[in-house]
Amino acid sequence: MVLFLGVSVLSGALAAGLAIPFAGLAGFTTEKTSESLQDLPQQFDEVPLKQKSTILAADGSPIATIAEQNRVPVKLSQVAPIMQKAIVAIEDDRFYEHGALDAKGTLRALLQNQSSGTVQQGGSSITQQFVKISLVEKARTPEEVAAATADTYQRKVAELRYAIAVEKQFSKNEILEKYLNLANFGDGAWGIQAAAQHYFSVNASQLTLPQAAMLAGLVKNPTGYDPTNNPKRAKDRRDVVIRRMLELNVISVAQANSALKTPVIDPAKVRPIKLGCANGPYPFFCEYVVSELENNPAFGKTKAERSNYIKTAGLTIRTSLDPKTQKAAQRSIDSHSNPTDQAIAAITIVEPGTGLVKAMAQSRQYGNKRGQTAYNYNAPKTYPGGYGGFQNGSTMKAFTVAAAIQKGIPLNYKIPSPSPLNMGGQKFSTCDRPIKVEDSYRPKNSTTNVPVPTMIQATQKSTNTYFLQLAQRTGLCPIAKIASALGMYDAQSLKPLEQVASMTLGVGYISPLQLANAYAAFAARGMYCTPWMITSVKDSAGKAINTPGAQCKQVLAPEVADGVNAVLHQVMEPDGTGGKLKFGKSDLAGKTGTIQEAKAVWYAGYSTKLAAAATVADASLPYKPLQGQSLNGRRINDPSGSGTAGPIWKSAMQAALQGYPTTKFVAPSDKTQRGDVKNLPFVNGMNPEDAANKLRQAGFEVAIASGTVNSEETAGTVAYTDPRQRDGAPAGSLVTIYVSNGSKKNQPAKPTTTQTVKPPGTPTTLNPNCPPWNPKYPNCGGRGNR
Helix, strand or coil: CCHHHHHHHHHHHHCCCHHHHHHHHCCHHHHHHHHHHHHHCCCCCCCCEEECCCEECCCEEEEEEEECCCCCCCHHHHHHHHHHHHHHHHCCCCCCCCCCCHHHHHHHHHHHHHHCCCCCCCCCHHHHHHHHHHHHHCCCCCCHHHHHCCHHHHHHHHHHHHHHHHHCCHHHHHHHHHHHHHCCCCCCEHHHHHHHHHHCCCHHCCCCCCHHHHHHCCCCCCCCCCCCCHHHHHHHHHHHHHHHHHHHCCCHHHHHHHHHCCCCCCCCCCCCCCCCHHHHHHHHCCCCHHHHHHHHHHCCHHHHHHHHHHHCCCEEEEECCCCHHHHHHHHHHHHHCCCCCCEEEEEEEEECCCCEEEEEEEECCCCCCCEEEEECCCCCCCCCCCCCCCCCCCHHHHHHHHHHHHHHCCCCCCCCCCCCCCCCCEEEEEECCCCCCCCCCCCCCCCCCCCCCCHHHHHHHHHHHHHHHHHHCCCCCHHHHHHHHHCCCCCCCCCCCHHHHHHHHHHCCCCCHHHHHHHHHHHHEEECCCCCCCEECCCCCEECCCCCCCCEECCHHHHHHHHHHHHHHHHCCCCCCHHHHHHCCCCCEEEEECHHCEEEEEEEEEECCEEEEEEEEEECCCCCCCCCCCCCECCCCCHHHHHHHHHHHHHHHHHHHCCCCCCCCCCCCHHHHHCEEEEECCCCCHHHHHHHHHHCCCCCCEEEEEEEEEECCCCCCCCECCCCCCCCCCCCCCEEEEECCCCCCCCCCCCCCCCCCCCCCCCCCCCCCCCCCCCCCCCHHHHHHH
């Protein structure tokens, strides 16, 4: 009769854990219990297991484990039988004999625990425990968690009703399997498989008796019995489980004695649980990948939903990162810089034609110690870890070259390029309106060049005054549009690059990722591909989830890109600023960049297989010149794109391209070399104003240069035009009239000499009749034509 009353009371109150005194049941009537039960659903909606997601490199090697809970679900058949017996023995030894509630076992546990003064045996059935853990797992807010763990009769009655539903829906073995996969085993291990791997470096199927007993004892108090923090408490608890198994005749006396003598864990076999990008080999690349996943609507409506899904869905995410290329990049960074340098170094390597980001490396590693950082110096500020780039200097000139070629300007187009050049008061056209340069604007050149260089010569020497005038001729709008189409925007503000007169010399902030990817489009003959890092995503069942693939678009005509490649190729020939960076037999192209006061320097370059952008910069506000700072423990005395950032680019690309076949750029067409030119009317000897009108009628813009030049023409008349009449000029382009001072008039003519083009390989002097770049005549035309 006493037992019957006790069972009735326990059934009504469902005193799980037996923490509720009998006196508390007085006000809880059978009527209330009945009402509560009627209000509850008849079916238990199982909570999906929170599974860890894995991020992999292109070759399948692990990059990081992303998880809210470290869990690897397994079937019950993959759990050692001794483990199954251990958990049943200590938590619910009549599990296979009773229904949702074990009234007899609960009352016995109450009496046992009260007599010992401690909790030795559980009061709730395994089914009830599974329900309780599931309800906590379902909770999404602190309020829901509190409701799921509240020490109230209503909550315990709800658990009982759900437990009854679970017993109807699933077999005992299915319930045990779900429980073992759901349970918390402490120290970041969730589920039996993760626990076995963490504590013992074995699979759940390989667990021994003492190991199983230790894990079975953990679920009661995962923190208190954690053997990595308190091995004595863990052993005491484990021994309780072993003795209970002996008491139930699950094991023999000999097995029990042997197990009791076994150390609770071997510290050498404990595997650290390293979750998150910070614990992986490539934390910066990993964080960028996670940010891309969190922006993908395929994983949820909001960023919070996507983040939760990524951490709990058991995804397998394969990325573009190539460990070989990454190693080459990081080795180059490490050999040319130190983490404790004042300046930072960074490089990104991209595959032309796909946008696959092969490597991201930087001098400061991930962390918060000296010489470490949480910033990804290769990435724009599209996510919290992105630094937002640096001013990119003359690497912008490549986009001006593209705009000029697109406009039909020849590769041998000459512009007088003095240093300094008075450009005060001059106008530049933008996409919206003309802008006027300040009266005091007098830009200079940082290198020496011929007085009137061609486009190729000006690019080789990065002649500022040439490119400012070239940008004036093309207009800033075409440069801005090409740069934008190639993924160039301000990496700090995420806004379009500003159209200013000095745009071609560098504008805004650009990240190495953006610049490498933009130059990759030149290598791919005008095909621009959005940076691509996530190549596939599979769910926990191995089913592919639809994610964006390569997103490529032809944004430059192939012949325009061929022209850019021909021009930038000459930068890496002996007379170019990148001449010392050339290696191997494949064609290479590149461009240096140095910003004002050399606060950042760049080298960006490519073959047809890989493109990379390297930078060395001050990354600490207020930004200071690199001059006098340290790099690789040495003082920087003469910072430059070729001498400071260039060596990083060279050694990284040289190693990364090993194993690739020799490749060549497609030679530009004759039309690209010569430009889309129109005949210029002959105006030499004419009145300058009459000549200007004649040129305008022919479809050209006209400017009359100030001052006069030495000429055989009559003083005050047109001496010559730039471009010259014999070269022609693109329709609508600017033609400058130079006025004669008559100083050479009536002087005897000098004898002229002719020159024949010698066979390839034979040294030759400058021949103005040679085309600007022709592989058939490698020595033709001097510096600009090699």
